[in-house]
Amino acid sequence: MLDHVGTEEADIDARVRFLTQVLGHRLLRWGTHVVTGRRIAMLADPAGMKLELMEVDAVRGELDHVAYRVPDVDAAHAALLASGCTEIRAPFDLLAARARSSLLAEPTGSRLQLVAYAPDSPDLT
Structure with a gap:
């Protein structure tokens, strides 16, 4: 399930x-x-689709990542590694989001984030 996309922002405010x-x-x-x-800012549009803004000094002009919500980040991460993805960041806890996440590169080079939220996460829409 598509969860959010992340963009780079030189003027996040x-x-x-x-x-x-x-x-x-x-x-x-x-x-x-x-x-x-x-800094990052997590926003939701009126329909509930989320957008993650990531503060940078200079925008490269690329979509940073596409995030997918999964029930088990560790299992999905392992399956994607076995399918040819490359690990960028091993599964870890995102305390502010009350979530577990990881980051991988697809064989094409696109970045893919996996995320699973606790029921009381502020990022759930």
């Missing part, structure tokens, strides 16, 4: 303001990117 004030998105939470230590 302006982007959050535009999405919430103009397009009607709801800010679910602010967080810290586990690799860069920079």
